Amino acid sequence: MTTVIFVHGTGIREPEYNETFEIIEQKIHAERPDIKVAPCLWGALGARFNGNRASVPLEDATLALSPGEEDADIVLWGQLYRDPLYELRLFSLKPIESGNPFGEQPGDVLQSRVASLTPTLELEAKLQEAGIAEIFAQAREAVIRSKPYHQALLRVSESDLSEYYAAIARAIAAQAMFLSEQQEKFPPILTDAQLRDNVVELLTLALGDAELGLVGWFLKPLVELALPMGTNYVRGNRLELTDKISPMPGDILLYQTRGEKIRAFIQEQIAQAEPPVVLLAHSLGGIACVDLLVQQQLSQVELLVTVGSQAPFLYEINALHSLEYGQLLPEHFPEWLNIYDLRDFLSYVGNKIFPDRVQDVPVDSRQPFPRSHGAYWTNAKTWEAIISRLP
Known part of the structure; x- marks a missing residue:
């Protein structure tokens, strides 16, 4: 029986590894149910603070962000991953159009549809597939309660009502992903762009007839605003920032100086596996596997x-x-x-x-x-x- 051993990359610990391992196992077994998929979770050997963060100064720190030059859709999602309300903030920059101050306003119509939305069976199934069905209602409420959302509602006119549905759908989807990561959950939608776009499309259609793409007036300011925002500084507590950003570079530095324990752990998993063996390695895990296979003649691989x-x-x-x-x-x-x-x-x-x-x-x-x-x-x-x- 062939054995596929999954060797993870940097900054990964058990909860995220388990989620990824489950996806890999499902993908392989869908085509090759005869193959055994085995874990190689070396994260316990990765970098950690041995002195309880004694090396970290307590002053506020800055973390620079630098976006790449990508098309508008990719740029937009790059901002939404950091700020789910980003697109609604841009809508709130539109001028308020004068209209009939009496009776139901277009913003009221929009709010009613968003607040009373009941997912269709197709949307519910797609939310389950994306892994955000349980958190969907919480994400929608977070968007509805936000200031950018209410500011955007004030700018809605009858002529552009449909333009807002896709933006709100993206905000809710991005908020669901944001909440998932906060809860240390790693559903498929986090990395599957097609699945993400399918959720947004079905959510947009459930809200009403709408334009699914980016609105024309929105493209130019989107790119112009996204680029300078990327060079701003995000200030926060130094310990919190260090905990968030240190696992990846920490693992790399540890491996480059004392990687023998990690390579020995991988070799041990290979020795326990039924041959022939396939090593499926991500990022730093691939570096470790290359080093191991150069240094050791492991014929079962x-x-x-x-x-x-x-x-x-x-x-x-x-x-x-x-x-x-x-x-x-x-x-x-x-x-x-x-x-x-x-x-x-x-x-x-x-x-x-x-x-x-x-x-x-x-x-x-x-x-x-x-x-x-x-x-x-x-x-x-x-x-x-x-x-x-x-x-």
Whole structure:
């Protein structure tokens, strides 16, 4: 029986690993139920504060954000992931049009439809698939109670009423994703752009006849406002920021200086698995697997699959632990499939660095960075590349 061992990347701990592992197991078993999928959760060996954060100063700190130059839809979602109410804030910048001050206002009609929305059976099923059905009502209430939402309602006119439905649908979906991450839940919608867009489309249609795309007047200010917002500073408590951003670089630094325990742990999981073995490794997990397979001749490993990997980059700058630049991969190194995404700035290609030893396959998550770095597992192209190559 073939065994696929999933080796995770940086900053991952047990709750998120379990969610991702479940997705991977489902994807593989849908095509190859005969394959055993085994975990390799090395996160317990990753970076941690040994001195209870004694090295962290208590003053407020700043964290700079720098967006990439992407199309308007990707830019928009990049902002919504950070601020679910971002689009509604832009709508609130529109001038208030004069109209009949008596009777029901267009904003009242909009509020009534949003507040009384009952998901259709199709929408409910899609919310379940996306993993946000249980949190949907809470997300909608958070949007309805927000100041940007009420400010936007004041700008609604009869002529542009339908333009607001998609914006509100995106705000609710983004709020559901935001709340999920706050609760340390990692539903499929977080990384599956197509699933996200399907939820928004069905939610928009449930609210009323509407334009599903971005409104024309909105495109130019969206890009102009998104770019300077990305260079602003986010201020917060230093300890909170450090806890949030330290796992990923911490794991990388720990591995580069003392990675032998992590490699030994991976080798132990391989030894316990029924051959032939496939290593499915993400990010730093791919670096560790490359190092291990260069240093050790593990004949039971028939295929290495790296996803969002920096191993080729580290080799090119002569920073790969196991192999100096200019040295060749050893003959015992297994077949190597490398999957990358041009939107993932932490993914690299290997064929030009290791000619005829690496097969590079591109995918497109349609997600902004850094979310694109974790979006491979819900991408159909990823699994098309992997499944066809499994022993």
